[in-house]
Amino acid sequence: MAIELERELRDTAVASIQRYFDQNMEEPIGNIAAGALLGFFLEEIGPVIYNRAVADVQERLQARVAELDLEVHEDEFAYWRKYDKAKRGR
Incomplete structure (x- = not known):
């Protein structure tokens, strides 16, 4: 069973990933890359x-x-x- 998020939750999660990268990593992450990372986490770790x-x-x-x-x-x-x-x- 695939774990999927509603559009609003997905957008919030992507924004959270971007904020994390902005505050904790040397390079920011874009919207598409953050969405891909979220997809990976949902599929692999979810x-x-x-x-x-x-x-x-x-x-x-x-x-x-x-x-x-x-x-x-x-x-x-x-x-x-x-x-x-x-x-x-x-």
């Missing part, structure tokens, strides 16, 4: 980050599902236990 995020979400969801029984558990056949407790309290 899947690693994406897969890690999916694994993190799966882990959190599994933990929540494991707790589900504790959160919504209802005792079965509890009517008579409740009735007997009320009867003993008289």
Whole structure:
């Protein structure tokens, strides 16, 4: 699955790459080169980050599902236990 950014996000990312180069590198980077670099990162490194995020979400969801029984558990056949407790309290 290719990781793609919406146009506005892509433009913001390209501008960020250009700013980084302006402030941290000896030579600035142009719009086309910054876009190509972004494309490389999205294709080469993006899947690693994406897969890690999916694994993190799966882990959190599994933990929540494991707790589900504790959160919504209802005792079965509890009517008579409740009735007997009320009867003993008289």
